[in-house]
Structure formats: C-alpha cells, structure tokens
Amino acid sequence: MSRADLAAGKVIRMSLLFRIQHLLLTVLLTVLAITGFALMYHENSLAQWIIRLEGGVHNRGIVHRIAAVLLMANLVYHVFYMLFSREGKPELRQLFIGRQDIDDFLQSLRYNLGMAKEYPRFGRYGFKEKFQYWGASAGIVLISFTGIMLWAEDFSMAFFPKVVLDLAIIIHGYQGLLGFVLLYLWHIYNVHLHPSVFPMNPSWITGKVSAEWLRREHPLEYEKLKEEGLL
Amino acid sequence: MKRMTRPFLAAALAAAALFSTVPAGAAGPGIGECMDCHGDKTIEKTLPNGQALSLHVDLRAYRSSVHGKDSCVTCHSDAKAPHEKLAKVVCGRCHGDAAKSYSMSSHGILRAKGVTDVPACYDCHGKHDIRRPKDPEARTFRLNIAATCLRCHKDQALEQKYNLPDQKAMVAYERSVHGMASKKAGLTGSAVCVDCHGNHEILPGDQPRSATNRQKIPTMCGKCHPGILEKYEKSVHGKGMRAGIAESPVCTDCHGEHTIARVSDPSSSVSSRNIPKTCSGCHEKESISTRYALPKNRFSSYMDSFHGIALEYGMTKVANCASCHGVHDILPASDPASTVNKANLPKTCGKCHPNAGPNFAKGDVHVEVSPGKAMGVFAVRLFYTIFISALVILFVLHVGLELYGRWNRRKENGTGGKEGRS
Numbered sequence: 001m002s003r004a005d006l007a008a009g010k011v012i013r014m015s016l017l018f019r020i021q022h023l024l025l026t027v028l029l030t031v032l033a034i035t036g037f038a039l040m041y042h043e044n045s046l047a048q049w050i051i052r053l054e055g056g057v058h059n060r061g062i063v064h065r066i067a068a069v070l071l072m073a074n075l076v077y078h079v080f081y082m083l084f085s086r087e088g089k090p091e092l093r094q095l096f097i098g099r100q101d102i103d104d105f106l107q108s109l110r111y112n113l114g115m116a117k118e119y120p121r122f123g124r125y126g127f128k129e130k131f132q133y134w135g136a137s138a139g140i141v142l143i144s145f146t147g148i149m150l151w152a153e154d155f156s157m158a159f160f161p162k163v164v165l166d167l168a169i170i171i172h173g174y175q176g177l178l179g180f181v182l183l184y185l186w187h188i189y190n191v192h193l194h195p196s197v198f199p200m201n202p203s204w205i206t207g208k209v210s211a212e213w214l215r216r217e218h219p220l221e222y223e224k225l226k227e228e229g230l231l
Numbered sequence: 232m233k234r235m236t237r238p239f240l241a242a243a244l245a246a247a248a249l250f251s252t253v254p255a256g257a258a259g260p261g262i263g264e265c266m267d268c269h270g271d272k273t274i275e276k277t278l279p280n281g282q283a284l285s286l287h288v289d290l291r292a293y294r295s296s297v298h299g300k301d302s303c304v305t306c307h308s309d310a311k312a313p314h315e316k317l318a319k320v321v322c323g324r325c326h327g328d329a330a331k332s333y334s335m336s337s338h339g340i341l342r343a344k345g346v347t348d349v350p351a352c353y354d355c356h357g358k359h360d361i362r363r364p365k366d367p368e369a370r371t372f373r374l375n376i377a378a379t380c381l382r383c384h385k386d387q388a389l390e391q392k393y394n395l396p397d398q399k400a401m402v403a404y405e406r407s408v409h410g411m412a413s414k415k416a417g418l419t420g421s422a423v424c425v426d427c428h429g430n431h432e433i434l435p436g437d438q439p440r441s442a443t444n445r446q447k448i449p450t451m452c453g454k455c456h457p458g459i460l461e462k463y464e465k466s467v468h469g470k471g472m473r474a475g476i477a478e479s480p481v482c483t484d485c486h487g488e489h490t491i492a493r494v495s496d497p498s499s500s501v502s503s504r505n506i507p508k509t510c511s512g513c514h515e516k517e518s519i520s521t522r523y524a525l526p527k528n529r530f531s532s533y534m535d536s537f538h539g540i541a542l543e544y545g546m547t548k549v550a551n552c553a554s555c556h557g558v559h560d561i562l563p564a565s566d567p568a569s570t571v572n573k574a575n576l577p578k579t580c581g582k583c584h585p586n587a588g589p590n591f592a593k594g595d596v597h598v599e600v601s602p603g604k605a606m607g608v609f610a611v612r613l614f615y616t617i618f619i620s621a622l623v624i625l626f627v628l629h630v631g632l633e634l635y636g637r638w639n640r641r642k643e644n645g646t647g648g649k650e651g652r653s
Contacts, residue, residue: 057544112636158586161593166608169537174615179359181619186626195637 006055010208011225015087021078022204028071033180040173072144075137075208094124097134101127123220132187139179144170257306260312266290268313292360322352332431335440339431348389355379371430374413376423377404404489408496420455427451446472446483462559467566469559478519485509503547507533510552528599536597555579571596 005012014022038050038060054060082088104120105127111119120126125133145167149156156165191201196217203209211231213223225231251628268274269288278284293299304310306320323330333339333352341349353361355370362369370379383389384401395401404410404424412421427443434441442451449472453460463469463482471479485501492499500509511530513519520527533539541549555571562569570579576592584591598604600612 002344039540042543043534051544056546057541058546109632112632112638114639151325154584154586157580157584158588160591162591162596163605163607164595166605167611170608170615174612174619178615178619178622181623181626185623189626189630194633 001089005208009211011211011214011231012207013203013209014207016207017081017087019204019207021081022075024070024074026204028074029179029183031067032064033176033184035060036065036173036176037180040176047150049191059060068144068147068151071140075140075144096129097127097130101130121219122217123224124218126218128186128190132182132190135182136179139175139182143172143175143179146175160174235562258303259308259310262290263310265303296357296359296361297363297366298359298361325465326352329431336429336431336433337435338433348383348392350383354383373419373423374417376425377410377413380424381405400489407487407489407491408493410489411490422455426454435490445477445481448483452482459559466557466559466561467563468561478513478522484512495651501553503551503553504542504545506551506553507539507542526598526604531598532597532599550583554582 009187034050038047038054039057041047042051051057051060052061082092104122106129107116107118107120110116149160149168150165150172153165155167191197191204192199196213201209211222214225222231266288269286270290272285272287274286276282276286298305306322307317309318321330329352334343338349338351342351357370362372364371364373366372367374367422381401384395385398387398390396390401391400405414409422412418413423428443432440432442436443436445438444439446441447449460449469453463464473468480472481486502486593490498490500492502494501496502497504499505507530512527514525516532517527519525520529529552530534534543538549538551542551557570562572564571564573566572567574569575573592576596577588580587580591595604602609632653
C-alpha cells in the first residue's frame with residue numbers, strides 16, 4: 001500500500017489480476033446470459049429479437065461458444081492462481097467456509113430482528129461473499145461440463161443415452177438461470193444497492209476501498225492490517 | 232313392288248354410307264347456302280334484354296374444327312334457308328356417353344334446372360370451332376384446360392353464388408408445382424384440372440361419386456405417382472385410410488390441393504420449415520392422440536428440442552418430422568420396419584450423428600416432460616424450479632430483513648446505526 005493511499009485512507013482489496021479476472025467474468029457471463037436465455041426462452045418475442053440481433057440461431061451459438069471458451073479459460077487460470085500463486089493461496093484459505101460463517105449468518109438474522117446487540121464481525125470475507133464465491137464457482141463448473149457435453153454432442157452420443165443429453169440441456173439452462181439470479185440479483189444488491197456501498201463498491205474498478213469502510217464492514221481484517229502495521 | 236324397292240333401298244343405303252358426311256340436298260341447306268347469310272360479319276339479332284348477338288359463323292374456324300367435314304344440318308337439323316330461331320343443338324345425339332356423365336355432374340344438374348351460368352358443352356369445347364383435345368389450339372388441350380376452367384372459376388361473384396372455395400384457391404393452382412409445370416415448362420404430363428376432378432362428371436369432393444372424394448384421392452394421385460402410392464399403401468396412414476379411418480391422412484392433407492408445391496419451395500406445406508406444423512395439424516390434437524393411443528404433445532416436444540428451435544430460426548438442415556419418421560412410408564415405432572423402431576434408431580439418428588449408437592437410442596425420444604414419460608428431466612426441472620424460486624424468496628426476505636433492521640436502528644448512531652452495517 002502506497003503512502004498516497006494511506007494518506008487518503010484507502011486500502012487495496014482487489015489486485016489488478018483479480019480485477020481483470022472479475023471484469024472478464026462480468027462481461028463473459030453477461031454475453032452468455034443474453035445468448036443463452038434467448039435460446040432457452042426462444043418462444044418469447046424479446047428472445048426472438050435478440051436471436052435476430054445476433055444473426056440467427058447459428059451465429060448465436062458461435063457467440064455463446066466463444067464466450068464460453070474464454071470463461072472456461074478464465075476459470076482454469078483462476079483455479080491455478082488460487083492454488084499456486086503467492087497472492088492466491090492465502091486468499092483461498094480465507095474463503096473456506098467454516099462453523100464461524102454459519103454462526104455469523106444466524107447472528108446477523110438475530111441482529112436485524114433486534115435480538116442481538118452486535119452485528120457479526122467479519123474477517124476479509126463475510127458469509128455473503130463466501131456463499132457467492134462458492135455458489136458461482138460450483139455453478140460455472142457444472143455449466144461448463146454440461147456445456148462441453150452438448151457442444152461435442154456427437155462425441156457425447158457415443159457414450160451416453162439420449163436421456164443424459166436431455167438432462168444436460170435442462171441442467172445447463174437452469175444452472176444458468178440459478179447463476180443469473182445469484183449474480184445479478186444477490187451480488188448486484190450486495191455491491192451496488194446495499195446501503196453501506198450505494199451506489200457502488202468501487203474496488204472492482206480501482207481495487208481500493210476506504211479504511212473506514214473496511215473498519216465497519218470487515219473489522220477483523222481491519223484490525224489485522226492495523227496489527228501488521230499496514231494501516 | 233317389293234322386288235323393285237329392294238335394290239333401290241340397298242343403293243340408297245350404300246349412298247348414305249358413302250356420303251354420310253355430305254347429306255343430300257334434300258335433307259336441308261348446304262354450307263354454301265347457310266354462309267350466304269351467316270358469312271356476313273355484321274349479321275346479328277337483338278336479344279330480349281336489348282343486347283346484340285352476332286350470328287356470324289367463321290367458316291375457316293369451322294372447317295378446321297373436328298366437325299369441319301360435316302354440314303351445318305348435322306347439328307342444326309331443323310335449319311332451313313331462311314329460318315327462324317332454331318332448336319338447341321343436342322351434342323348427346325352423337326356423344327351419348329359424354330352427355331350422360333355430364334348430366335350427372337354439378338354443371339349438368341344445374342343446367343338441367345335451367346341455370347344458365349354453369350357451363351354447357353360449348354363453354355368448354357367451343358361451338359363451331361371445336362377441336363380435338365390433342366390439338367394444341369383446342370380449349371380442352373391439356374395446357375389450355377386451366378384457362379378454360381378459370382374463365383368461370385376465377386370469377387368471385389360466381390364462386391360466392393355457388394358457395395365454392397375462395398377463388399384464390401383456384402388461382403393458386405397456377406402457382407402450384409402442377410400449374411407451373413404446365414404453364415411455364417409446358418409439360419403436358421403435369422396434372423391439370425380434369426386429371427383430378429374428371430371432365431364431364433365433375434362433382435364436389437364431398438359426394439361419394441366425385442373423383443376428388445377423400446377415399447379416391449390416393450388412387451387418383453397414384454395415377455401419376457405410382458411409386459409413391461405403393462409406399463403410402465404400406466404406411467400406417469395408407470393402411471388406416473384403406474381401412475376406412477376417415478382421420479387417416481390422404482395425399483392432400485399434407486400436400487394441399489391447388490397449392491401443392493415442391494418440398495424445396497419454402498411456401499410448401501411439406502417444406503422442412505413447415506412440416507412440423509403440417510404433421511401437428513393432427514398429431515397435436517388431443518382427440519387424435521387419445522383415440523389412437525398415440526404419444527401426446529408431438530409439436531411442442533419437438534419445437535422445444537434443439538432441432539425444433541434451430542428449424543424455427545431457419546436452419547433447415549436440422550431434423551424435422553420426416554427426417555426421422557419417413558415421408559410416405561411412415562410406420563408406427565412398434566413396427567420393426569419403422570425408421571423410428573428402437574432397433575433402427577441408431578441408423579436413423581446416424582444419418583446426421585454418426586456416433587449415435589444403440590447406447591444413445593436407449594430411452595424415449597421427444598416425449599412430453601411428465602413423471603411417467605421422462606422422470607429424470609421432470610425431476611431435475613422441478614428441483615431447479617423450486618430451488619431457484621426458494622432462493623429468490625430467501626434473497627428478498629433477507630433484503631427485507633436488513634432494511635427492517637436498519638429502520639429499527641435509525642435513531643441509534645455509531646456501530647450498526649445510521650451509517651453502520653446492517
């Protein structure tokens with residue numbers, strides 16, 4: 001953390017590499033959602049308009065597959081980065097879900113109902129963030145596998161009965177819907193609409209948050225940084 | 232007397248036989264005498280309604296007609312020179328068979344009742360200029376027949392008066408594959424009106440004797456398409472139709488009638504784009520599925536498949552109904568010869584998907600999503616629907632709870648207060 005940041009009361013929360021991964025994820029998932037839902041809800045007039053805009057159902061497929069390949073590349077890179085890089089390894093450790101997160105969740109409910117005095121004190125990642133991270137990751141893995149199965153349909157046909165491919169289509173589509181709900185409703189609420197960040201948590205662009213925000217939202221992390229003399 | 236008359240009679244008969252085309256002057260006036268008046272181009276009479284009717288006869292047209300070697304009195308037997316109004320010409324005196332079948336046709340029945348805007352013999356064949364049907368100039372020459380019939384059947388007023396199909400249906404023939412073949416390519420082998428409807432004995436299709444009655448249609452089309460008829464007879468539709476099942480489709484149910492077009496023509500009811508709609512005309516009907524114990528939702532389960540969606544957006548090379556089920560030779564899946572029989576599915580799917588083997592063909596294909604038919608897909612879909620709905624409800628509840636908490640703490644300050652987390 002630079003002196004200028006410290007002077008301005010800023011803390012780095014997302015490194016450049018993470019921001020690039022996040023931006024790729026944002027763009028690619030949006031493209032995949034638009035092209036994918038157009039096919040899933042093909043009888044809808046808006047979907048039909050989108051398919052025409054994409055140049056027909058064939059071109060729609062090409063756009064969807066290009067975005068999918070980039071997304072899977074992003075995923076593979078992310079996995080390697082989290083497992084083996086100096087920056088990724090500790091990040092991954094702090095993302096593990098433990099007993100504490102369930103307790104935190106229950107305490108937050110009690111707090112909002114007026115039954116607890118204190119809001120749970122989070123470390124680097126709170127239960128909302130962890131839930132989102134693992135939910136989205138599992139979803140992307142599942143949707144990638146079913147997507148590859150359907151893409152290489154002739155290859156799949158050699159191994160699976162038709163019903164497996166039928167299931168793959170259903171899972172692929174509904175998993176997409178699930179991911180959409182998780183990311184575009186829950187995540188947007190948490191990083192844009194939530195009163196503590198409204199109108200936006202800037203860290204996905206600048207990588208930085210204010211020390212004051214960190215102290216309020218992630219007190220354990222704040223205290224840790226203080227201890228380490230990084231603040 | 233007897234001895235005297237016998238040779239005379241014999242001679243007279245012989246003369247009559249020899250000169251039968253040129254009757255003796257005593258029987259009536261010769262052509263020359265008739266043409267003295269009727270050769271005049273200005274000769275006319277005034278009809279009761281005030282209209283002028285030309286009485287001119289074009290001798291050259293008559294001479295080159297099929298009756299050109301006869302004389303006027305062959306038909307106008309009561310003609311003298313000069314004469315008043317003549318009796319109606321009765322073609323049936325010579326053409327008895329044609330007159331008999333005509334009298335049983337829609338045209339003949341109405342004509343006999345005195346209706347005059349339905350065709351008599353001369354409306355189709357002409358009067359003095361009648362030519363053989365093989366003569367390219369004849370109104371009844373194969374390539375001229377459509378125009379001859381359409382002279383009346385293009386007329387909206389007539390079509391409405393006799394409750395006939397919309398005149399557009401008639402005109403559509405000209406753009407059909409048959410109409411184009413005769414009109415544009417000049418092929419005499421192409422079907423014209425009379426090939427399907429008959430000529431003198433034309434009747435509406437709903438009458439059992441009509442040539443276009445449903446029960447006769449496959450055989451009728453088979454006159455020109457025998458190979459297809461043979462396949463059709465063996466198909467489930469053909470067998471059903473021959474067994475008297477009225478709902479079993481005949482040629483026209485899929486191909487249309489006057490609108491018949493090539494499969495490659497996008498407007499055709501059997502083009503790859505339109506065929507799902509055509510088949511589901513029957514196969515999406517609840518009553519037909521129930522009565523013949525057929526699987527339901529054929530159309531929707533196809534249109535929701537990738538094949539269906541791709542077809543909807545114009546990828547015509549994807550499989551449509553006919554690609555898997557066959558065309559004229561459609562058989563139920565239970566028949567070992569059917570292309571969609573379990574044992575034949577690898578071959579049928581393999582036409583496009585070479586890897587689709589016996590393993591792939593396990594289980595049902597394009598079934599409605601219900602617990603009985605497709606439990607796996609049904610269960611997964613239900614799970615996701617419930618899961619996603621529950622998640623959305625929980626999200627909304629959570630957001631609501633956070634806002635509720637903040638509202639309760641709005642007076643407090645500091646941690647968890649106005650500016651605090653919620």
